Amino acid sequence: MRDLKEDNWGNIWFATWGGGLTRYNGETFESITTKDGLVHNNVSSIHVSNEEDLWFGTEGGSTQYRVSRGVLPFCRIISVNTGRSKRENIGIKPAKHNTIEIAELLPAGLKHLTVRFQGINPLGGDVTYKFRLIGIDNNEWTTVTPNIKKTISTAFKGGVVQYYLPSENDTSEELPQIRYEGLKSGNYSFLISAYREGWQYTQQPSILNFTIDKPIWTRWRTYLPYVILFATVGSLLFRLITNRRQTAQLRLEMREKEEAEM
16 A cells, blocks of 8 residues: 545545555445546555545556535435334434434334435436445345336345335435335444446445334343332232231121120
8 A cells, every 4th residue: 555545525545556546435445446547556645635636646647536525426315114104204313414313212023114215416317326234134235226127125134124116206205215124123224325327436325323122021121120019019018908808807706796795
């Protein structure tokens, strides 16, 4: 490695001798070579200008990478549905840039979780999506291209099934969706990015964080002290009531006996 720089969007760039450039966006590494427009694969230096351009010094000359955040494609999460009703969406709130938190704790035994999203390409044209769910037994990104017009399902370990439901048009009701079924209790992070065809550059992925609660029967340690307390109090009350009844019965029998002797 000959040089290392961080650009204005938080990406880390590595200059290599013979391997071109490597960009790390916080999630994945991407290689950029002469096939992607680099002058030469022997890169010695990286410079970030005041205009937010990137300059790469190579053995064959300089390569300028000029792109602003305004022209990079991005993806935004529109709504989340948990199957509680046909059209009911749960509340989501921004937590930080490109990150959304589901405020409520989702119930155990969730039927499904469906994310509706929209890819934006400021320069026009369709976009390719890359997404994954952190929290299931899968570390790979799923890639779907604009020419996919039918539902795609992928099964993972643990009984989790992922569905990609493409849109038929660009109306708000027909935006693409990704649905997960069979999710167990735990913490999850859903990540999705949009890419322009032929480009490796994009904005940071949109992130949706959510938590599915544990079933009540798995939380017995939490409720055990309360159960013991209620059982103890109930037992004491039962004994107290029983003793009072027995005492009242004895008094009644003694009074009847005294009256009979008189």
